[in-house]
Amino acid sequence: MAAPKRVFVGSLATETNTFSPLRTDLQDFKDSFYAPPGAHPPTPTLCSAVFPVARERARQYDWQVIEGTATWAEPGGIVNGRTWEFLRDQMLEEVRAAMPLDIVLLGLHGAMVAENCLDCEGEIIEGVRRIVGPNAIVGVTFDPHSHLSAKRTDNADIVVVFKEFPHTDFVIAAESLVDLAHRASTGEIRPRISVFDCRMIEVLPTSRQPMRGFVDRMKALEGHDGILSVSAIHGFMAADVPDLGSRIVVVSDDDAPAGDRLAERLGMELYSFRGRTRPEFLTPAEALDTAAALAANGGGAPVVIADVWDNPGGGVPGDSTIVLREMIARGVSDAALASIWDPIAVRTCISAGEDAHLPLRFGGKMSAAAGEPIDAQVHVEKVMRDAVQSFGTSVVPLGDSVTIRVAGIAVVLNTVRSQIFSPDAFSNMGIDPLSKKILVVKSTNHFHDAFSRIASDILYAAVDGPYPSDPAKNEYRNLTRAIWPRVEDPHANDTGQERLHAR
Secondary structure (H helix, E strand, O other): OOOOEEEEEEEEEOEEOOOOOOOEOHHHHHHHEEEOOOOOOOOOOOOOOHHHHHHHHHHHHOEEEEEEEEEEOOOEOOEOHHHHHHHHHHHHHHHHHHOOOOEEEEEEOOEOOEOOEOOHHHHHHHHHHHHHOOOOEEEEEEOOOOOOOHHHHHHOOEEEEOOOOOOOOHHHHHHHHHHHHHHHHOOOOOEEEEEEEOOEOOOOOOOOOOHHHHHHHHHHHOOEOOEEEEEEEOOOOOOOOOOOOOEEEEEEEOOHHHHHHHHHHHHHHHHHOOOOOOOOEEOHHHHHHHHHHHHHHOOOOOEEEEEOOOOHHHOOOOOOOHHHHHHHHHOOOOEEEEEEEOHHHHHHHHHHOOOOEEEEEEOOOOOHHHOOOEEEEEEEEEEEEEEEEEEOOEEEEEEEEEEEEEOOEEEEEEOOOOOOOOOHHHHOOOOOHHHOOEEEEOOOOOOHHHHOOOOOEEEEEOOOOOOOOOOOOOOOOOOOOOOEOOOOOOOOOOOOOOOOOOO
């Protein structure tokens, strides 16, 4: 009887906005999610869903699963060098200690940048390959808001990317990776990776057309004609890295030419969507005017406004006061906003206690683009230690948090930065979201799945400044490739793209 296959599972993830005023260190990882070997909870997290899936498949596939550390930091600024080197070396030492290995499964984000490394995931995958040798199967999952380098595809056998934005399918992606890795380890398949560089960067929500249909077509291609997996990397425009931009990733069963053709066909289709995938972005004034009119004529369900660029999920602080100021100036009532990151204000409110009335300065602390701090008399309505919200089956920390009422508006202040995913970010803080006419959330699109179930309408408000949202004007220094919209037709002089394949 053959010995069980030895399978290592590890996860190291964050999304780095290289333009952010924030910096990321080890405490940020520990504040968001840090599980030492063997301590990963049964519930998945965005980038570590490979852990519970590998556990579940272990008996079926006759695996001996060796778990490493799993950690995730809320998107932020550049990771400091000491933190990066510690986390990288910790993962590689855990892989080395687990040898010999048949399979390595890594839950990565794909957009981590450290002060001394522009391609953290490439360095990790390369280091793992160096340890395990050429015959072990190395598979990774990525978030679509990531970058893809040759170093990654040179050293991985399988790359699977979440297809949905909002990322409602991260467990499905982990299941796909685990199943393909098993099949590859038995010799049933021989994965080959093909990549097409779309040479564009754009916001690509899959909750709306044309991306909705594109994702459905990608899914339909899998499992037919030797195509094992199809993914779209959207790219992350807030990172100044050489590999920024959208790409199509096709994993074929030992048929690189077919994978190349499909990747190019889908890549040019994705490129054709440029300039027409974003939802309509309104100014805060336009959004509030529209919301007021909709609420007055609606059936009682709240209108949801997304403050899209002050989104902590994009690596910005999440302490902008601009939309809230507009609400106060207009006398908006019967409304709630989540959340403004301000640990100092939270600490002050906790000291005052529930039902306290006090003058409070909050928000607008980290950059001039976030607006001025708000000085107001507030009522502390709710204090919650270690507050959380949901993202699908995941539990997302908000840290110690408070609900304050300012000028008739309920506002959540939190200490652990997070974008808003679910209405329970309000209800857990004592706010009934269904009782409000207007809900404002700091998120680009991850809120959409959960909030679309309770909202009468969803609006997107864009405040220029907190996030580098115009790639045509962003001051990239490491990006040297021609990509749209920085170049009107980056494919014009294309004489044949370099194809990236697995080893």
